[in-house]
Amino acid sequence: MTEKLYDKNAYIFEFEARVLDCTETEHGFETVLDRTAFFPEEGGQDCDSGTIGDVRVKHVSLRGGQIVHLTDGSVSGQVHCMIDGSSRLDRMQQHTGEHIVCGIVHRLYGYENVGFHLGSDDTTFDFDGPLTKAQLDEVETLANSAVQQNLPVRGFYPSAGELETLDYRSKKEIDGDIRIVEIEGVDRCACCAPHVARTGEIGLIKFTDSMAYKGGIRIHMLCGMRALRDYAVKQKNLELIAAELSCKPTNAAQFFKKFTADTQLLKQNVSELKRQLTLLRCAAVEKTDKNIILFEDNTDTGALRLTVNALDGKYGKICAVLSGNDGDGYSFAAAGADSCDMRELAKAMREKLSARCGGSEKMIQGSIHAERSEIESFFAKL
Template sequence: MSIKPTPVARPQRVCYNGGQHQLLLREERMTYATERLFWNNPYLIEFEAQVMGRITHEGKPAVILDRTCFYPTSGGQPHDTGTLSGARVIDVLELDGDIVHILDTMPVEEHVTGEVDWPRRQDHMQQHAGQHLLSACFDRLLGAATLSFHMGVQECTIDLDLAALNDEQAAQVEEYANRVVMSDTGITTRQYRPEEVALLDLRKPPVVEGLVRVVSIGDIDHSPCGGTHPSSSGQIGPIHIDHWERHQNGVRVAFLCGLRAVRDHVAQSRICHALAAQASVGVSDLPEAFQRLSAATEELRHQVRSLQEERVALLSASLLSEAEPIGTGRLVSRVLENAEPGEMRALAQRLVEQPGMVALLAVGGPAVQFCLARAKDVAVNMNAILALAKQYGARGGGPPHFVQGGGLQASMLQNLFQDARKLLQQSLSVETRGDAQG
């Protein structure tokens, strides 16, 4: 069930230096071809408007209205979605002061009714205001300026002018931001003349000339911004710094706000409790249990490697004793049962340490993997045998002395071995050892 918010009416005032500024006269306010209703009331999601223009944008129908509640993509905040008289609004962008609504179908009416998707709008309001607050906290506590902001579908990121960030610093910033959230500090917007902007303690300089729209979170942050924001910090909801990484010459911080943070917490909590139940420990004991499991796993890996090495040594000795003479060399050809490809490669390498040895090994399965190897003194290019394998649908490659491949059907393996024997018999009956290449 969707919940539609009611418009929130409250004074839009910002105080600084002990003074209170009067509202700008109407003719002094920022004006555009399309009236931006979302600036006056971001909670307004239903409206009526006149169609001022109909265009085609990148092959899709689009309209320009005299007024709109739909926010266009700008300032790191994605566009709103919703409907216009039954047509689905799939994109919103700004072109020369006009707001262009990209639709799935063109409405026939000249007077249209619009409805903004509230869950998406609310999410964007929470993320954008949360970014303002988080950036202000990084600036206040660490002196780290925000260089850029990106609002993604899953998470948001800010790029900080900061050499490094540690766990303790991130926790301090996160707690500071959430204390401001819990204080339910008012968030206000106002337009300022250039001479007034110079008196404000802005966190970042404006990028527009003339009147500047400033979003203020109490006396904590004042930032030029054209986005949509809630009317108080409490409506941002919880703020969670998820992770961070080095990015170019600074730090990129990923964070979640509002319902995103709540849903992430619920998902992570379920995962932790499921793992704890599987490990028969409490959630707080999971790190220690994981360390024990990692240590035990590494010990098992060490034991497996030792057993594999022993198995390779025993199997190598057995296969060498069964090697068949072929021309001036000896040949081992075998399909290995219950062996991993890594064991096969290790066995081939061990076999061809012996002079005059050629090894044709494979591990079974629906699609066979194979290894074709020869000793350094054997003058045969193993890619010649690979060419035979490719005739049966195999693929692979490698240097002349050691070729690996796969994709060969098991039913074709014996045919390959027979063809390889013929090729080796011809090559080794006329070639001599010591002039091998590779």
């Protein structure tokens, strides 16, 4: 069984060890040491990275009592090992932050933590009951208060008798000795991972998102430098938005609300002006006993129908209004005089112009994927 150095001291990032086995596999070399500070992938947490001798550790897993390091080269004898300390510290911050939040939620609402993932960018955890936004805010405030108190984080193996008297959270049934991690007054949980020694090392605890999940809630959380980097990105975004709106970043939401209301009003005004312009242009069209075929620029289907209706009585048999281009295709609306059945025209357009269209006896609409010259030629023959 490999001696787990991280069990006793989470801050060992360099150590000497003896290689017990190093076997080549299709994925790399599976290396077993007599002692290791590399934490394996376990309980939703990524494994440590680093070096053993002069080879890289690609992955670390737990197999029975053995910790297997997957390395990109062969090693033997006594080796000097180094863990990527900044990644490990980062995970210790996130992980200990999770303990604090779970302990508070358990104490206030009695919920259990039923899911946990500590990835390279984000930490998520799930509770088996819902929390409102106000409750989340309260939990976040209490969690940061526990950080500010700089409480000690203690990992220990209680005796069987001691364990019976201890009230602690546990995510699963555990075989063998149970390691308890205690943050006084905040949380007591069975856990085998490395944690920071005092809560002050965690830095800021920030919830970045939450969603209803399996009848409970999933929370996204960032701690320490991850939270600071997230703050910087969001601040930069807010500053850019505020600069566009010519306001202070703290007023950006209020200004943006007014901006969207103004934009909506402008859209309504533009729409009404376009409608009036269409009606004026249609009123100026001379009455003819021929068909009217019009190609309009950037006109939506509503405006196409409006134009066709406004030209009612001004054409012989058929009026068709189209908008689009040869590359993207054309959308259209078409109406006919009383003697025409437009459903017959729709059928002919589907056959000759590969149109996708439909409608009533009086009016049809849809799209055409054909070139303008083909469309003009089709209507010229009607």
